[in-house]
Amino acid sequence: MSVTISSGLLRLLVAQAAASPNAEVCGLLFGAAGLIESAEACANVAANPAQAFEIDPAALFTAYRRVRGGGLAVIGHYHSHPSGVPVPSPRDAAQAMGDGAVWMILGGGEARAWRSVEVGAFVEQAIEVIE
């Protein structure tokens, strides 16, 4: 499987991560199936944002209310690894629900995408970049 994202949106997310060298950035990904149509930055409310992320619950609530109102589905989320390695951490794996959600991880100037296919595990997804 793969995820598809526009080059402009991908650049924006990579830049957002690069602009935050000391704390993980995070946000929600909206779209359908494997197509990421938009992204929304959210506050990282983790107690230790240098090493973890937790999407602001208020932002989640607002996003899901919008989905119920007919908006684009939440297909996953993104976060950054200021350490520069965009690979799921053990902490990320502990939060993998096996729900098929897309996890885009940014670090070291690049993005990699993963999907949580079973509890505690990810499968990497090819990223198809479109104009």
Ligand SMILES: [Zn+2]
């Ligand atoms: Zn992580």
